[in-house]
Amino acid sequence: MAFTETASMKDFTSNGAALNDLRTAANALETAVGQVVVGQARAIRLITISIFARGHVLLVGDVGVGKTTLLRAFGRALGGAYERMEGTVDMMPADLLYHTFINEDGRPRVEPSSLLAQADSLSIFFFNEINRARPQVHALLLRLMAERSVTAFKRTYQFPFLQVYADRNRVEKEETFELPAAARDRFFMEIPVEAPTDFEARRQLIFDPRFHDVDRLLDGIGGPVLDHRGLEMAAIQVQQGVHTSTAVQDYVTRLWDAIVRPAAAGIDLPAIDMDRLVQGGASPRGLAFLVRAARVRAWLEGRDMLVPEDVRDVFAETMAHRVFLDPIYELRRETIVRDLCAAVLATVPAP
Template sequence: MTIASTEISADHQLFREKVADVHKGYEDLKTEIGKVVIGQQAVVDLMIISMFTSSHSLLMGVPGLAKTLLVHTLADATSLDFTRVQFTPDMMPSDLIGTEILQEDRATGQRAFKFVNGPLFTNLLLADEINRTTPKTQAALLQSMQERQVSAAGTTYKLEPPFLVFATQNPIEQEGTYPLPEAQLDRFLFRIDVTYPKQDEEIRMVMNTTSREESTVLPVYTRERLLEHQALVRAIPASETVVKYAVSLVRSTRPHGEGANPFASENIRWGAGPRASQSLILAGKARALLDGRYAVEKEDIVALAQPILVHRIMPTFQAEAEGITSAKIIQHCLDTVRI
């Protein structure tokens, strides 16, 4: 065996050990979250994938489905700084970013402005009822989500990694809300639909939350370990065949374009952009890595297509009237795209 082949073998062994460490960390995370959150495994998996890809996600569901608890528990299990912000119509960008205050040095009597960080300066931000605040405040959040930095009084402030936004939106309450702009929706990796628990899960939930015993979530991830594993996600290979499938799937949602699906062209106003293709591959890499695998497969793309594409395509008014949803259009594309 040559020296070069020995080095390659050692690199492969190190990579396998790192993949195994990520898989163990994933299982530990699920165990700790499961102490508090009963069921909702599909939701938990998507949230963990979002975290490992350093991406933001939008949680949709009626009140009382533990959306806030889910995010808070994830923060507890990862030792991340957590901040919850309740968005309201009178909220200003400074309430989110921070503001300058005038301070006086008692020793010298000199006065100077000092910037005081707002709740945006955290690792894990829960933006509760994000669609209740004005477009001006939403724009301030958009900058932080896109650029991982904020601007105030002519100065730019970097947000320390990891910086993740999990936003909630109530789908049944439309009064007094401001629709999220398409540019902001596109910044969310997933739209995660949080549904009602199953009967046995709800029984366990009620028993756990009405007893004297309180479950304690132990941190199983440090910030440094999480950043290391986030970097490892991008090292997972994706074959040209898998990338071609992801791109073809996204392009099939674009009406009247090359590779467009006829059913999609008939029923949507616009389809998903290139960021959706990137998201499918990146999230697919994270899903494979968390599962202990060394490459992305087509099944990863299929499994993640709905939460990645559902908020990136817009059905026509006629389609909505006929009950043709984004989910149905995406499923039709999944059934017809071939590689």
Template sequence: MNPESATTQELHEDDVSAIDELRKRYQELREELSRVIVGQDKVVEQLAICLFAQGHSLLMGVPGLAKTMLVRRLAETMSLSFSRIQFTPDLMPMDITGTDILQETHEGRREFEFVKGPVFANIVLADEINRAPSKTQAAMLEAMQEHRVTVVGRPYELTPPFFVLATQNPVEQEGTYPLPEAQLDRFMFLITVDYPSRSEEIEIARTTTGASLPQLGEIMDAETVLRFQSLVRRVPVPQHIYEYAVDLVRRTRPNVDESPDWLKPLVAWGAGPRAVQYLILGAKSHAALHGSYMARLDDVLAVAEPVLTHRILTNFNAESEGIRSNDVIRRLVEELNAEVSGKTRES
């Protein structure tokens, strides 16, 4: 019996059929979104991976690339509540979380009643999150990490599933409050939204300048999303995949022995243990979405860049040479894959 079949047997029979169902629903989701979103297949896949892995995403892209429409339509196909928060320098924490309002009761008494803010939704789009001051960002951070908010000392739980998509404009940085590394680390993925191709841009012009866009069908609901999120956690992972994820992350740190010599003068700070967790969770989610009954090396490689890009801080030496964190990740992956292949041939 090969190791793959042995690992597959660890899944319950119901989980095997559930993975088949998830793969089918995911394909239907992509087809439905393609009716209104032209291109951006990779972005859609990464959003789905992150959603079913119970993570949050940071979308980076210039204005006008349909980021808001994509997120809104994603919520529509899953019958999830959607809320958009436009972050501005004068945005206060209570504008996100909600606040106590003095109301008059039927008996004529006045009492404080909590009015929920826009964060109380299944999918929250935090538009240009780096334009709000740190105190407001911290309120959003608590919601992302704890799935609750605290108002006047009282906690309020958020209804699952809860998925935050924050956007940043990579061009205009004046008047912004850059997210600190500790807060960036809370995002599972950094998803880059690029310009469409020429043919895609022609199709965008054709489909968006005529009649109104079609209403999308409901592919799944909140209960189904929660069931699939639980399923992703149960996807088996072989021991060598855990080891690969740890080895890759450790090599991003310039102050450890495993780090290659070429990296040390280019990187100021590497990825922490949370990156390992998200590599594994992302691999599990990617595997399940594509109908695989266990996580493989290809699944880890599919999520390596969105997991690690915002967790590797390059220094001035790298910037002067035009080296970005993506370039560092690709070289690390190439070298580690070569080592793994060499060990496999030797054994």
């Protein structure tokens, strides 16, 4: 035990300088995006965490709150290609992969879609209104997320730097295909993007003409502040560089027990039958994602050890969309899961 500790301490020292440089770059990324997207500090922090954890993100939020601007800003600050696609009810998987048209000779042509064409350099793929698309499209997207590759034209296209962002329309229910539980679980985080609550930011967004033209606004970010091709390596370094003690491991395991069996953990929410509330979810993969996100948060906060505050900070965003409720509570899902997460964090002792 003592040997392992010493060994990992040595790793910290060797990695320390690199991690510090990386943190500077991450802070520069947050600052650059924060300059053009106002009042979204929390979303920016969470997206930065997901970038350095290499996780795919589900965005939820009202229309017109700046989700696209936020992602384009990140795309610009990260470098690499940015691609956006709108989910529609008649979209088929082939539409993602192939571009079909009639050429100047009047012959039908099939060429790689813009997604495939940019496979080598694509860093952010934004799939808008994912629940408008059919399950076949979801299936292709999930494969793309899980393996960072798709097969087309008899070959496999690799997407080495890809990070998928999907937006879920949460208002309309007609002609939508809600993401199944298994699909939701593949997303690293579900990040809420709400309109800013700060009065000054709201006033600025309405009246400052700078925010009315997105292209000009994004020109404010001169160019990439870090190299998106190095993120994969950076993520590994961050995960290795943050120490997780037995105490924090116990804490996370207790959190898991509490969210899966809230009644046994002594959690009681008003007017809810706690014995039947949670039907499933909170998978081991989800818990691994939680720790991954918490480690990145610890590193962003300038620490080389994971503390319960890090876990608490990312708990709701990494766990809420993985908890599957009894159907009778599903309609009030957002408030119930929020309260459940808060109750779990308020109940489980740390250390």
